[in-house]
């Protein structure tokens with residue numbers, strides 16, 4: 447049962463530029479409800495505590511993370527989350543728990559979901575002309591989280607809030623179906639387009655509050671507050687281009703964006719002069735996003751043309767050098783997508799020429815080696831990358847990949863055991879890779895326990911339970927059996943907790 451579909455979200459999200467919110471959830475009935483999905487009690491009966499809101503968000507993400515539009519690239523994810531957490535730390539009232547992910551979608555938009563999950567479209571990243579513009583939008587979304595606008599919207603007694611709650615409950619219910627996550631996506635019935643009209647939009651007051659607070663967060667995080675004003679200008683322009691003067695988006699958001707832009711400009715005028723943060727990394731993430739969102743050969747060619755154009759800039763200075771290097775990197779990345787290793791190498795050399803060292807260039811060099819099946823080279827370069835850029839998960843993943851490709855599973859196990867301890871919550875894929883090597887060396891029981899950890903981290907509890915139950919049948923060792931029993935009980939307890947949560951949605 448497919449509950450959450452990022453592709454659908456694109457259509458709905460484009461209706462409210464940078465305002466967000468859970469648009470896809472409004473499609474509730476169109477998605478079909480899983481068997482046994484709860485009917486909905488009065489919204490006031492639901493106490494939407496932060497923990498409960500988080501659980502609902504996680505349930506949506508169980509499906510969301512497997513959506514083709516979801517970007518699992520560790521560099522993009524690490525970049526967005528580092529930016530988001532830096533800003534969240536400056537939110538009034540303490541840092542909210544947030545998780546930011548990239549969405550493969552050319553529409554200029556970002557959105558907040560229940561529980562602090564924030565999606566940022568590649569179209570937004572590509573559409574910005576400076577890091578502060580991107581940070582401005584992220585700061586706005588963080589403010590929706592901090593101010594609990596979603597929970598506030600959901601507990602209002604409106605028809606759309608009831609629909610949204612029903613959908614959220616359905617997402618939790620779907621995550622509890624045995625085999626969830628192993629089944630191919632069910633055919634979703636998208637017939638009821640009219641339901642989209644009933645989206646739960648944030649009120650104008652909520653938007654203004656998020657603008658004001660986002661502005662403060664942006665400033666305190668040392669990003670240029672002009673970025674936010676420029677972004678609203680961009681949004682007004684994009685709405686204009688997308689829809690034309692008679693279109694719905696233009697009419698509904700254009701005056702608002704202009705108003706928001708001048709509000710920002712007024713605030714900026716009152717600030718003392720300061721120097722601002724601007725990272726090199728932004729340009730590499732932007733180039734990568736441009737390629738990632740090009741899903742067919744024609745779009746990929748256009749993306750490459752655009753980046754060729756950027757390499758031809760005659761600007762001088764260190765900022766221009768970075769932008770040129772990032773554009774060459776993007777061209778190399780696109781060539782690798784097409785498996786054109788010669789062009790990937792050539793463009794990478796251009797990117798490296800005269801540019802300061804960058805982890806993006808080093809990762810690209812390793813990916814070219816992996817594609818050329820030069821695993822020995824990929825291994826040495828990954829090891830060097832981990833030393834040179836400590837704290838970057840992309841090198842860890844590549845080292846494990848190279849070890850496995852070389853058949854060095856024992857080494858891979860030792861390495862991954864150490865790295866899973868280090869990265870625990872942030873890279874579940876490491877557990878999946880560890881299980882693969884454990885399976886290969888015949889550690890079948892442990893392999894299933896590791897897979898159970900992976901599924902549990904992904905929120906796929908029934909799948910985790912199935913792995914543990916299977917492992918239980920594969921061993922006669924009393925000590926391991928009782929260890930498994932403990933793990934099985936803990937997963938069952940979590941499933942029961944979700945069931946109880948569902949009960950609360952029933953009248």
Ligand SMILES: [Zn+2]
Nearest residue numbers: 464465466656
């Ligand atoms: Zn908003």
